[in-house]
Each structure stands twice: as C-alpha cells, then as structure tokens.
Amino acid sequence: MTPHFDVDAVVLDIEGTTSATGFVVDVLYPYSRSRFAALLTERAGDPEVARAVAQVRELTGEADADAAQVEKTLNAWLDEDRKATPLKTLQGVIWSEGFARGDLVSHFYEDVVPALRAWHSAGLRLYVYSSGSVAAQRAWFSSTPEGDLLPLVSGLYDTENAGPKQEPESYRRIASATGVEPGRLLFLSDRPGELDAARAAGWRTVGIRRPGEPYYEQGVGDHAQAGTFDEINVSRSTT
Numbered sequence: 001m002t003p004h005f006d007v008d009a010v011v012l013d014i015e016g017t018t019s020a021t022g023f024v025v026d027v028l029y030p031y032s033r034s035r036f037a038a039l040l041t042e043r044a045g046d047p048e049v050a051r052a053v054a055q056v057r058e059l060t061g062e063a064d065a066d067a068a069q070v071e072k073t074l075n076a077w078l079d080e081d082r083k084a085t086p087l088k089t090l091q092g093v094i095w096s097e098g099f100a101r102g103d104l105v106s107h108f109y110e111d112v113v114p115a116l117r118a119w120h121s122a123g124l125r126l127y128v129y130s131s132g133s134v135a136a137q138r139a140w141f142s143s144t145p146e147g148d149l150l151p152l153v154s155g156l157y158d159t160e161n162a163g164p165k166q167e168p169e170s171y172r173r174i175a176s177a178t179g180v181e182p183g184r185l186l187f188l189s190d191r192p193g194e195l196d197a198a199r200a201a202g203w204r205t206v207g208i209r210r211p212g213e214p215y216y217e218q219g220v221g222d223h224a225q226a227g228t229f230d231e232i233n234v235s236r237s238t239t
C-alpha cells in the first residue's frame with residue numbers, strides 16, 4: 001500500500017500504467033502501420049494529416065519528403081517506439097476510426113476500472129496525460145471492454161496540448177489548465193523520467209510497477225510505488 005494521498009485529482013498515464021504495453025505494441029502498432037500509406041496518399045489534404053506531415057518533414061529535415069518517405073520515417077519511429085508527436089497524431093486518426101468501426105477495443109488491467117469508478121465516486125477528478133494523442137485517448141476510453149469510460153474523465157492531455165512528458169513545464173501547463181493546485185494532483189506513471197518531471201512541478205507521484213512491463217526492472221527511484229491501483233491509498237478531503 002502507498003502512503004495516503006489527499007488530493008483533488010488523479011492524472012493517468014496509459015501505456016504501462018492503466019494498460020499493457022504489449023497490447024499497444026502488438027495490436028495498435030500493426031493496425032496503424034498497415035494504414036499509414038493509404039492515409040498519407042488518399043487524405044493528404046485533411047488538415048490534421050497535412051499538419052502532421054509538415055511536422056515529420058521539419059523533424060527529419062526532409063522538406064520535400066514524399067508520402068513514401070514520410071511512411072518510412074513513421075515506421076522507423078514505430079520500430080524504435082519513439083513517441084514523436086506527428087506519429088501519435090496520425091496513429092490517433094487511424095485508431096479512432098478503428099475504434100469507431102469496432103475493429104479495436106481497448107485494454108485495461110483488471111484492477112484499473114474498479115479503482116477509477118471508486119475514485120470518481122469519491123469526488124476525485126480524473127485526467128489523462130499520455131503520449132497517445134487526445135483523439136486516441138478519447139477512443140481508448142470510449143471503447144473499453146467495460147463500455148464507455150469517458151464520462152469518468154474530466155480532461156485529456158498529450159504532447160501537443162501539454163508538451164513532452166519528461167519536462168516539468170508540461171505538468172505546470174496541465175495544472176494551470178485544470179485549475180487544480182499542483183500539490184493536489186497525483187500522477188500515476190510507469191516511467192521514472194515522467195514521475196521526476198511531475199514532482200519537479202510540485203505534483204504528488206506514484207510509480208506503477210507491473211511485472212512484465214518494460215520499466216518494471218528499472219523501478220521508479222524514490223517515488224512511492226504500487227503494483228496495482230488497489231494499492232494506491234488516495235482520497236479527497238472535503239474540509
């Protein structure tokens with residue numbers, strides 16, 4: 001069990017925290033990989049696609065990269081699991097359509113949904129901060145094996161609207177957007193660099209360590225830690 005946290009809101013990382021990295025890598029990544037070419041050629045004029053392609057060209061320095069070159073870059077980033085914002089934007093477009101079509105259903109560890117419901121019922125606000133785009137997060141929480149969980153969530157943050165997950169400034173931005181005092185926000189993540197950044201911004205932190213997840217062996221440094229959400233002792237005082 002963690003120490004007790006008296007906070008107003010819990011902010012959730014997804015991959016490795018609420019949900020299995022294996023599911024993301026084995027199910028979602030191939031789903032996006034096989035659809036990048038069609039997206040880049042048939043929908044190049046969609047504003048979201050065009051903006052992401054421009055970001056890929058800027059990041060790679062290949063100002064004239066055609067659709068095939070951009071696809072190659074996206075696949076290389078997928079191979080190295082690089083959380084590049086334009087990759088996440090394009091994946092979000094593809095995944096949200098896949099969830100809407102019923103091709104995809106999200107994954108949550110079995111301890112997560114009961115805890116989210118209990119925390120929400122206890123008056124805690126729930127937010128998401130993930131490298132997955134806001135569109136992907138919305139689809140992820142809407143299409144779960146336990147139905148639509150989006151009504152539990154008060155706001156969604158990604159690397160586009162908040163910034164990189166290992167920079168304290170991103171957590172300051174989220175605190176300001178939610179209107180919650182930094183010390184009343186509890187961040188749950190599997191990655192020590194993210195936990196360090198949140199703490200540097202004045203947030204409370206719990207590192208989630210699930211056996212089999214990529215960061216399990218590395219540990220979470222001196223952050224409080226939990227193996228499941230049942231072990232997180234959190235509430236919101238009303239006085």
Ligand SMILES: CSCCC(=O)C(=O)COP(=O)(O)O
Nearest residue numbers: 014015130131132136137140
């Ligand atoms: C629904 S988000 C899909 C997962 C993903 O692509 C991702 O990058 C998640 O990273 P996180 O910051 O949640 O560890």
Ligand SMILES: [Mg+2]
Nearest residue numbers: 013015016190
């Ligand atoms: Mg994570």
